[in-house]
Amino acid sequence: MSQTRDLLVASATRIFSDLCTRATLEAADEGAWPEGLWSALDSTGIAAASRSEPRGGAGAEMTDLCALARAAGYWALPVPLVETWLAEQMLAAAHLPPVTGPVTVGPVMRRDAVQLTRDPAGWTLRGVLHRVPWARHATALVLVADSPEGARTLVLKDMPAVTEGWNLAREPRDSLRFEGCRIPDECVGAAGAGMGRPELYFRGALFRSQQMAGAMERVLELTVAYAKERVQFGRPIGKFQAVQQQIAALASQVAASSAAAEAAAEANSDVLARFEIAAAKARIGEAVATVAEVGHQVHAAMGFTHEHSLHRSTRRLWGWRDEFGTEADWQAWVGAVAASVGGEQLWTYVVASRKPDVGPPLP
Amino acid sequence: MLTSFSLSSLEMPSHLQSLREEVRDFLQTQLAAGSYAREPSGWDRYDAAFSRKVAERGWIGMTWPRRYGGHERTSLERYVVTEELLAAGAPVRAHWLADRQFGPLLLAVGSEAQKRDYLPKIAAGECYVCVGMSEPDSGSDLASIRTRADPVKDGWRINGRKVWTSYAHKAHIMNLFARTAVFDPKDRHTGVTQFIVPLDSSGISIRPIINLAGDHDFNEVVFDDVFVPVGNVIGAVGQGWQQVSGELAHERAGSERWLNAYGVLVHLLQNVGTAPERHSAQTIGRLVSHLWTLHRMSFSLAGLLNQGITPQVEAALVKDLGNQFDQDIPEGARAVLQEEDRAGLASNDRFNAMLDRALLYAPSYPIRGGTREILRGIIARGLGLR
Numbered sequence: 050m051s052q053t054r055d056l057l058v059a060s061a062t063r064i065f066s067d068l069c070t071r072a073t074l075e076a077a078d079e080g081a082w083p084e085g086l087w088s089a090l091d092s093t094g095i096a097a098a099s100r101s102e103p104r105g106g107a108g109a110e111m112t113d114l115c116a117l118a119r120a121a122g123y124w125a126l127p128v129p130l131v132e133t134w135l136a137e138q139m140l141a142a143a144h145l146p147p148v149t150g151p152v153t154v155g156p157v158m159r160r161d162a163v164q165l166t167r168d169p170a171g172w173t174l175r176g177v178l179h180r181v182p183w184a185r186h187a188t189a190l191v192l193v194a195d196s197p198e199g200a201r202t203l204v205l206k207d208m209p210a211v212t213e214g215w216n217l218a219r220e221p222r223d224s225l226r227f228e229g230c231r232i233p234d235e236c237v238g239a240a241g242a243g244m245g246r247p248e249l250y251f252r253g254a255l256f257r258s259q260q261m262a263g264a265m266e267r268v269l270e271l272t273v274a275y276a277k278e279r280v281q282f283g284r285p286i287g288k289f290q291a292v293q294q295q296i297a298a299l300a301s302q303v304a305a306s307s308a309a310a311e312a313a314a315e316a317n318s319d320v321l322a323r324f325e326i327a328a329a330k331a332r333i334g335e336a337v338a339t340v341a342e343v344g345h346q347v348h349a350a351m352g353f354t355h356e357h358s359l360h361r362s363t364r365r366l367w368g369w370r371d372e373f374g375t376e377a378d379w380q381a382w383v384g385a386v387a388a389s390v391g392g393e394q395l396w397t398y399v400v401a402s403r404k405p406d407v408g409p410p411l412p
Numbered sequence: 413m414l415t416s417f418s419l420s421s422l423e424m425p426s427h428l429q430s431l432r433e434e435v436r437d438f439l440q441t442q443l444a445a446g447s448y449a450r451e452p453s454g455w456d457r458y459d460a461a462f463s464r465k466v467a468e469r470g471w472i473g474m475t476w477p478r479r480y481g482g483h484e485r486t487s488l489e490r491y492v493v494t495e496e497l498l499a500a501g502a503p504v505r506a507h508w509l510a511d512r513q514f515g516p517l518l519l520a521v522g523s524e525a526q527k528r529d530y531l532p533k534i535a536a537g538e539c540y541v542c543v544g545m546s547e548p549d550s551g552s553d554l555a556s557i558r559t560r561a562d563p564v565k566d567g568w569r570i571n572g573r574k575v576w577t578s579y580a581h582k583a584h585i586m587n588l589f590a591r592t593a594v595f596d597p598k599d600r601h602t603g604v605t606q607f608i609v610p611l612d613s614s615g616i617s618i619r620p621i622i623n624l625a626g627d628h629d630f631n632e633v634v635f636d637d638v639f640v641p642v643g644n645v646i647g648a649v650g651q652g653w654q655q656v657s658g659e660l661a662h663e664r665a666g667s668e669r670w671l672n673a674y675g676v677l678v679h680l681l682q683n684v685g686t687a688p689e690r691h692s693a694q695t696i697g698r699l700v701s702h703l704w705t706l707h708r709m710s711f712s713l714a715g716l717l718n719q720g721i722t723p724q725v726e727a728a729l730v731k732d733l734g735n736q737f738d739q740d741i742p743e744g745a746r747a748v749l750q751e752e753d754r755a756g757l758a759s760n761d762r763f764n765a766m767l768d769r770a771l772l773y774a775p776s777y778p779i780r781g782g783t784r785e786i787l788r789g790i791i792a793r794g795l796g797l798r
């Protein structure tokens with residue numbers, strides 16, 4: 050939308066492309082933390098982009114953040130950038146001061162919940178969280194916890210030990226167990242003041258959709274380039290019609306995904322537009338199957354190697370489509386909305402730029 | 413290329429919403445007055461009376477200059493009006509091709525006399541056009557057509573045969589593609605000329621070709637020494653191929669490419685109630701997420717057309733996805749409401765008729781207006797693969 054976004058995206062893209070090198074990605078695959086990359090994101094303000102100006106940040110709009118998230122997905126950025134933005138959005142909503150990243154958030158699973166109780170000695174946290182993104186590398190964890198008075202946002206600055214886990218892209222997805230963990234008063238927000246668990250889930254889905262759209266653009270680019278350069282039977286394989294037809298189908302899925310990602314980003318510029326988030330995650334998640342399948346088919350054996358970089362995008366796509374709701378989950382949610390809207394009103398609902406919020410709390 | 417679907421540079425003028433409301437009010441009134449109903453054939457119905465009503469509202473030739481009967485509105489305004497009419501299943505087929513393709517073609521390359529003769533009548537909803545491209549031996553390979561136009565005194569004499577010509581039996585004129593020079597395999601895209609052919613010219617015979625649904629939509633049109641005057645050449649002699657390329661983006665970009673089976677979804681929702689079980693909700697939600705995405709993509713294309721950009725590749729891509737959607741709707745619907753459920757529906761329920769129609773017509777969508785394979789070839793060319 051804005052010039053600011055273009056500048057922000059341009060400078061971020063420069064950092065992503067300069068620092069997201071093959072060596073960085075390989076090391077991240079092996080579990081290393083890319084300190085150089087993160088400090089560049091930190092010093093340029095990209096890590097704090099979601100912070101408002103009064104809170105000491107660039108005050109990037111949601112559409113800006115989404116454009117950056119697409120670029121981050123394109124470059125397969127091996128750091129919790131969107132998680133850090135999300136954490137700040139949670140803190141701001143709960144009127145808690147910002148924390149320096151990398152930060153991560155939870156719960157990210159619908160069935161996970163943590164409880165916050167108070168006794169004369171202060172706040173205590175209990176519960177288990179699964180698949181928390183990047184927890185082992187985070188300096189803090191921003192959580193939505195249930196308390197007797199309602200949901201509260203809290204910051205955990207002494208990170209507990211984690212049980213390590215990974216998604217298909219070898220991005221850390223760790224489990225944490227809290228058994229009476231003490232939380233200082235100043236790290237706990239007022240009841241009902243911040244984001245609820247459902248909203249965190251929707252926002253997570255929005256960012257994952259953006260990352261997926263970016264990663265798909267990369268797959269398309271790699272695939273077209275490979276089809277032009279790989280020669281068999283005396284000509285580039287891209288000259289074979291069977292290959293062209295497959296790549297065209299891939300391109301259609303990527304175009305639909307980009308359109309869905311941008312539409313969701315715009316709809317969420319100032320309100321939480323849940324239908325658009327749901328429809329985008331459903332549409333983009335579904336597209337992953339074709340995008341990855343065709344990308345790999347065209348690259349054949351070379352694309353199946355660790356050496357080739359195709360899998361850095363496709364493994365992320367396979368991981369991300371399952372996070373914050375699979376396409377099946379979101380399809381069911383969108384279907385429930387459509388059913389409650391009804392056949393005659395469906396069209397009006399779908400094309401409206403502002404929609405009545407009618408869906409269930411979570412998919 | 414894919415960033416063309418970005419709407420970031422596209423202002424969303426608020427008057428578009430009031431225009432939408434205007435169309436919806438019109439449709440509501442017409443529906444109440446019984447001048448149309450949502451039928452299985454959706455918008456694909458020839459209804460001259462209805463077309464004239466649409467014309468009275470100024471919704472045909474919307475973007476054309478006033479001096480030709482147009483209304484000088486934007487492509488985005490046209491987009492909004494047309495998609496509201498299509499989604500409601502209003503019978504707008506009669507004027508569709510004339511409004512979408514033929515008018516813009518004349519404005520781009522037609523003579524002053526042609527514009528004065530035809531555009532006001534089209535904009536009034538009184539002149540309907542069919543397209544004569546395909547022949548028995550020329551479908552995707554349009555350049556290979558054999559129907560010939562030979563120069564004679566004051567005009568041209570046409571001989572040959574067109575097939576699959578939709579609504580030739582109801583239209584007033586044909587936009588004919590005919591060969592005016594011998595086919596040159598080294599320069600395939602020359603020697604084809606477009607003509608305006610009044611369908612009541614002597615020497616024309618139109619025979620129905622009944623389609624698999626039992627409907628009379630397309631025809632065989634035979635030309636036996638048909639004379640057309642010199643003034644009926646559209647644009648330049650021999651330039652038909654170049655002229656049609658621009659036209660195709662208009663033909664492929666619109667919402668009519670993914671609003672053919674929409675009535676099935678409407679009636680499906682009326683039958684599943686407000687709380688369908690998970691699997692049904694999933695099937696419906698998948699379709700709705702596609703609908704929402706396609707709408708966004710078509711709207712973006714309208715934005716490009718509005719800026720005078722002709723998005724050939726993007727239009728091909730939306731048509732390909734849209735054709736798939738028109739096939740996915742009936743497939744999804746029959747999975748949600750199965751044979752047993754359908755047998756139990758009330759006899760006045762339109763769902764079964766809607767579904768039958770959509771299933772029978774499903775094969776036609778990725779064929780007409782450029783087959784899936786041809787479209788994907790265009791996309792591949794856009795990606796630099798050919």
Ligand SMILES: Cc1cc2nc3c(=O)[nH]c(=O)nc-3n(C[C@H](O)[C@H](O)[C@H](O)COP(=O)(O)OP(=O)(O)OC[C@H]3O[C@@H](n4cnc5c(N)ncnc54)[C@H](O)[C@@H]3O)c2cc1C
Nearest residue numbers: 543544545546550551552576577578776779780781783785
């Ligand atoms: C309902 C309907 C209405 C129509 N209305 C009109 C009309 O009003 N006016 C008009 O002029 N035409 C009309 N058509 C015709 C339509 O434009 C043609 O059917 C279409 O262009 C394909 O031509 P064809 O049927 O001869 O198939 P062919 O071109 O013979 O193709 C047969 C198959 O081969 C594939 N194929 C062909 N060439 C290639 C290639 N180079 N690479 C890969 N695959 C290829 C095609 O994709 C297709 O799958 C209509 C068609 C239908 C179904």
